[in-house]
Amino acid sequence: MARPPLFRRAKVIRIVKETPDTRTFVLEPEDGPFSYRAGQFCTFKVTVDGKPLFRSYSMSSAPETDTEFMTTVKRVPGGAVSNWMHDNLSEGDEVELTVPTGRFCLRDGDTPVLGFSGGSGITPIISLAKSTLASTDRTVRLLCADRNRPSAIFEAALDELVAKYPDRLTVVRHRDDEHGYVGAAKIVEFVGENTAGDAYICGPEPFMELVENALPGPGRIFSERFGGAAPAKPAPPTSAPAADPPATQAVAYPATQSPDPAATEEGTVTIFINRKKKSVPRRDGETLLESARRAGLTPPFSCESGNCATCMAKLTEGKATMRVNDALTDDDLEAGYILTCQAVPDTPSVTVRYE
Numbered sequence: 001m002a003r004p005p006l007f008r009r010a011k012v013i014r015i016v017k018e019t020p021d022t023r024t025f026v027l028e029p030e031d032g033p034f035s036y037r038a039g040q041f042c043t044f045k046v047t048v049d050g051k052p053l054f055r056s057y058s059m060s061s062a063p064e065t066d067t068e069f070m071t072t073v074k075r076v077p078g079g080a081v082s083n084w085m086h087d088n089l090s091e092g093d094e095v096e097l098t099v100p101t102g103r104f105c106l107r108d109g110d111t112p113v114l115g116f117s118g119g120s121g122i123t124p125i126i127s128l129a130k131s132t133l134a135s136t137d138r139t140v141r142l143l144c145a146d147r148n149r150p151s152a153i154f155e156a157a158l159d160e161l162v163a164k165y166p167d168r169l170t171v172v173r174h175r176d177d178e179h180g181y182v183g184a185a186k187i188v189e190f191v192g193e194n195t196a197g198d199a200y201i202c203g204p205e206p207f208m209e210l211v212e213n214a215l216p217g218p219g220r221i222f223s224e225r226f227g228g229a230a231p232a233k234p235a236p237p238t239s240a241p242a243a244d245p246p247a248t249q250a251v252a253y254p255a256t257q258s259p260d261p262a263a264t265e266e267g268t269v270t271i272f273i274n275r276k277k278k279s280v281p282r283r284d285g286e287t288l289l290e291s292a293r294r295a296g297l298t299p300p301f302s303c304e305s306g307n308c309a310t311c312m313a314k315l316t317e318g319k320a321t322m323r324v325n326d327a328l329t330d331d332d333l334e335a336g337y338i339l340t341c342q343a344v345p346d347t348p349s350v351t352v353r354y355e
Helices: 080-088 119-135 155-164 184-191 205-214 288-294 330-334
Strands: 008-019 022-029 041-048 051-058 069-074 094-097 113-118 140-146 169-175 198-202 221-223 264-273 276-283 312-317 320-322 337-339 343-345 350-353
Touching: 008 069, 022 080, 022 094, 041 080, 051 069, 051 080, 051 119, 069 080, 069 119, 113 119, 113 184, 113 205, 119 140, 119 155, 119 198, 140 184, 155 169, 184 205, 198 205, 205 221, 264 288, 276 288, 288 343, 288 350, 320 337, 330 337
Parallel strands: 113 140, 113 198, 140 169, 198 221, 264 350
Antiparallel strands: 008 022, 008 094, 022 069, 041 051, 041 094, 264 276, 312 337, 312 350, 320 343
């Protein structure tokens, strides 16, 4: 039986201006509606200056409440895909995207749901909130951190949800220009008596780390880092830096288990990403993505199973074999692109460049 194509086409039927730098794209898949869960994301494929680029964006719709399928994209300074989507997509255009995937979804339980969002991190959080309110009787409390009032995404939509569920939904807004960056004390104050609640966190990396470290526990913690949701874990002890660092566009990844040092082979893996260059000794059986993490870098990835192409990079020196490739086309391979989550070096030294 022929395998269905990884990337599907969808028509942009409406574009909603949420803030000066944020747009919601209402999409109509050409093969019929997608089946998805609140909190999931799609990986989009666009071609910029002749190069295929892949980025993952969360759904802002929820299947329990929305008849339309929506993703919300914030323009990122220097972001090739977000800027292309803002500047080039119009109603009636088509986009290429994968079916929804991801594990940042509502877990079963009867405790309160605590949502923590920083900036555009509200996108999967509002999806989860709508789903929770419509399909369970759990209470939902959201802490939404934004730079200022004009940058707050879904402010009107959240007000409407509060009006609809006044006894079950609470939204607390924190604006950096008025209150400074969110600190650990603010997190503890917000949680209050709901220490056993399930926490769902999405936003810039410093924000997520701060929330994770400040949560008093014993509630479960789930964080969206586009590598799949972090597994449930007990909240760490309350500890936070005296001053919060500014929000940055960063991604963190689970640590890769280090192979036995005896498995180290001759050769070097060199990675170029975000104007950084790092080299590490080659290790037997280690993928290029794992090597990049071991080098202390934060490369992009999503599925880690060779399906989405988010981890795609260009092999500029040496050779590598991919264990699985369900994403790249023959043209991509001919141009030297590989899936770093699946590629294992065949030559003593290899060099890869993330676009």
